[in-house]
Amino acid sequence: MEERDTQGKKAAADQPSEAMAAVRDEPSGNMAAAADQPSGTRTAVQKPGKRDLTTGSVTSTMLLFAVPMILGNVLQQCYNLADTWIVGKFVGSGALAAVGSAYTLMTFLTSILTGMCMGGGALFSICYGRRDICKMKEYMVSSFVLILGITALLTALSFAFLHPILRLMQIPSDVYDMMYDYMWIILFGLPFIFLYNYFAFLLRSVGNSVTPLVFLGVSTALNIGLDYVFVAVFDWNVEGAAIATVLAQIISGIGIAGYSFAKEEVLRLKKEELRVNGGLLGEIFSYSAATGIQQSVMNFGILMVQGLVNSFGTAVMAAFAAGVKIDTLAYMPAQEFGNAYSIFISQNYGAGKKDRIRKGSKSAVAVVLVFCLAASAVVFILARQLMGIFIAPEETEIINIGAGYLRIEGACYCGIGILFLLYGYFRAVEKPKVSLLLTIISLGTRVVLAYALAPVFGVGAIWWAIPIGWALADMTGAVLLNLDLRGSRPIG
Secondary structure, three states, X not given: OOOOOHHHHHXXXXXXXXXXXXXXXXXXXXXXXXXXXXXXOOOOOOOOOEOOOOOOOHHHHHHHHHHHHHHHHHXXXXXXXXXXXXXXXXXXXXXXXXXXXHHHHHHHHHHHHHHHHHHHHHHHHHHHHHOOHHHHXXXXXXXXXXXXXXXHHHHHHHHHOHHHHHHHOOOOHHHHHHHHHHHHHHHHHHHHHHHHHHHHHHHHHOOEOHHHHHHHHHHHHHHHHHHHHHHHHOOXXXXXXXXXXXXXXXXXXXXXHHHHHHHOHHHOOOHHHOOOOHHHHHHHHHHHHHXXXXXXXXXXXXXXXXXXXXXXXXXHHHHHHHHHHHHHHHHHHHHHHHHHHHHHHHHXXXXXXXXXXXXXXXXXXHHHHHHHHHHHHHHHHOHHHHHOOOOOOOOHHHHHHHHHHHHHHHOOHHHHHHHHHHXXXXXXXXXXXXXXXXXXXXXXXXXXXXXXHHHHHOOHHHHHHHHHHHHHHHHHHHHHHHHHHOOOOOOO
């Protein structure tokens, strides 16, 4: 990488790609000092509930920042878990299978939006680490308009092609109508999912991981309460569960947007700042789209596996639906810690603190491994009991299938935990294409092995294909990470 003089660095401040390249070769002390000095565009006061990730103890800073994000993801999972549990208990296993498959489809759709918001959040964090608030606001306005337009397009296409999508997923005829009815309602929540995630990543980029948790807490409580009323009391079946979820999403989306502008001074926009910078749209789209594609590819692979699972019948479908919920909750803290780690890296990348990035990376690996080993032990040992949360005791076939799935996946959570860190690192240092590459390796392996081996060895081959994909991606990512941390030639 080329060295730049002082004048060049100032000019590069408005060009993130070039500026970040320069930052990576700067001694951490110089840039850190610059980042901590107030100016006309720099924040001067650190508010309670916000964290400066460029200072203080590496491990404790990441952990304390990550805790609200982890709790927030727990609450976010409760949206669908509430639907799954209440529908499974009060409507039946067919409805459980329908809602479970709908969850997989919605995860794919929302991952596109969440990934783009995540990509925008990385750009915000880099600017905030450099304390270039003016540039951050330009990114805010332009990325909001861009991702909102993509959200509108995605929502319209999902409504228009819902029947072909469900047929592609090989939904069994006995649950098709229920899943269609559920999806038709739940799709109305997509714009509000975008709204919540956009402002959640924006707030986290400036060190506030608590407020997104608060709004999720309120909306989750509302969702669970309405779920029970609409399904168990009013007997609205799967449609009631969908309505409850959408209402909760509306509350969280509008609420967090209002808070961001009303209470976060650094995010407040003046009238003259409410304009789209056409010159930034290409850069934002390139960065956010790479992250969005990475997230959607991940979930598209899961969707393809879901289609293969569905071909084995309703029992396997229901077992997989419940197993995935448990799976997701088990390794979800590792996923959110990976997101917190990514924001930590972004801010320190913007501040030029290379040594802090190295220390943070080593610490993050240790934390994730400890957690994933503990989660693996719990899920492996209590697989049947965990399945019983969603499945009635008399449904022994479904419980046995689901327990088999959980014991295979549960033994391998370290693989997905490390992969989350790798995704976060490369996203944070302006190399989202590397994250995409790792996703393709992981999911490509999973899909190829599952479709090749399941017809011969049965559904167990699908379960084993998943951790094998994680392992191959981890090995590739570890090599690339080592090269990047050593300051070798740029990757991606």
